[in-house]
Amino acid sequence: MQLNHKWVWIIGLSILGVSIGIGLVGWRYLTAELPQDTLQDTVIKQRLLSTYIPMETGVGQVDVAQAYLLHRYQLAIFVDARVDYAHQRLRIPSSIRLHPKEYFFLKHRLRPYDKTQLIVVYCHSIQCPLSTQLAEAMRQDGFVSVYVMHEGLKEWFKRKFPVESDYVGL
Amino acid sequence: MWDFNRLKKCNGIYSGWRYGLVLGGTAIAVMWIVSGGIKLHNIWMFLDSVMQFNLLPHWMLGPFSVALPIAEMMIGCGLFLGAISLVFRRCMGVGRPLFWATLGLGMGFLGVFSCAMAIAIYKGLSVLCGCFGGTDLVGWGSIARNGVLIGGHFLVGWCGFVGQQESL
Numbered sequence A: 001m002q003l004n005h006k007w008v009w010i011i012g013l014s015i016l017g018v019s020i021g022i023g024l025v026g027w028r029y030l031t032a033e034l035p036q037d038t039l040q041d042t043v044i045k046q047r048l049l050s051t052y053i054p055m056e057t058g059v060g061q062v063d064v065a066q067a068y069l070l071h072r073y074q075l076a077i078f079v080d081a082r083v084d085y086a087h088q089r090l091r092i093p094s095s096i097r098l099h100p101k102e103y104f105f106l107k108h109r110l111r112p113y114d115k116t117q118l119i120v121v122y123c124h125s126i127q128c129p130l131s132t133q134l135a136e137a138m139r140q141d142g143f144v145s146v147y148v149m150h151e152g153l154k155e156w157f158k159r160k161f162p163v164e165s166d167y168v169g170l
Numbered sequence B: 001m002w003d004f005n006r007l008k009k010c011n012g013i014y015s016g017w018r019y020g021l022v023l024g025g026t027a028i029a030v031m032w033i034v035s036g037g038i039k040l041h042n043i044w045m046f047l048d049s050v051m052q053f054n055l056l057p058h059w060m061l062g063p064f065s066v067a068l069p070i071a072e073m074m075i076g077c078g079l080f081l082g083a084i085s086l087v088f089r090r091c092m093g094v095g096r097p098l099f100w101a102t103l104g105l106g107m108g109f110l111g112v113f114s115c116a117m118a119i120a121i122y123k124g125l126s127v128l129c130g131c132f133g134g135t136d137l138v139g140w141g142s143i144a145r146n147g148v149l150i151g152g153h154f155l156v157g158w159c160g161f162v163g164q165q166e167s168l
Helices: A005-030 A041-052 A064-072 A084-089 A100-110 A130-140 A152-158 B004-008 B016-041 B043-053 B058-088 B092-123 B140-167
Strands: A058-062 A077-080 A119-122 A145-149
Touching: A005 B058, A005 B092, A058 A064, A064 A119, A064 A145, A064 A152, A100 A130, A119 A130, A119 A152, A130 A145, B016 B043, B016 B058, B016 B092, B016 B140, B043 B058, B043 B092, B058 B092, B058 B140, B092 B140
Parallel strands: A058 A145, A077 A119, A119 A145
Antiparallel strands: none
């Protein structure tokens, strides 16, 4: 039996057509309860964040992907719990360094920020306890939304998310 | 020219292309279904990834981010059914075109994804890949992985071609 090329095209185009149809209908269904300007970045961002990022107050954990979204949309302050030389060597861009042992001497670094500001604390890796210690200290100091990026900078770097360094070539 | 009979008569049974079709076809079909399913499950994350690529007009982003996972799942299902149809010689009238159409679509999709990634890399964009629901940034590794997957599609297609020769 010879292969009928016409049917290959018909089936291929049908799959595309049905997908596009479901896409149009599905998108209308998904955005039925949203405002009319649903294609605005802000609406998509809000939906994305409300779906994937816990916004309740307290000390919790976020994974690297959630932290990346928070960083990209500049919704959280990133605090590096490691020591100074490690921070200088490699850090998440625009993060603040604050070692838990130095917290009460250096907490003025957080003074510009509101206590309700979402904060993500990170350390080197999942084994590192500093981020949890710092998050606890910050919570006791009155910060209400402190999250620990428990996988640490190691995983962040591994995923090729943006980093910065004081050293040339890193 | 290839002597397909030698392949077909491997160990006295028609084994080579059948195993290739069943195992390879199923693996690729599962890959497409899982990939589409994860994208649908994380639809907002995927939509965000599509937005970051900056390649589509704004009005298309939403429908596209729903349509693409659906198409991927349909490709997976079609490829599996087509491969099974070729191996067991059932419903060949629909099975064979279904197999080739889904295989072609799969390779086309991978090619388009690779082009989009290459453009993103060229523009220096930091884009979440969105591949398999992952959160890795797009890089040359993603394009290489797509190349490997296209190679897998070629292998399955070759097995299908051998099987088709037998059924002639």
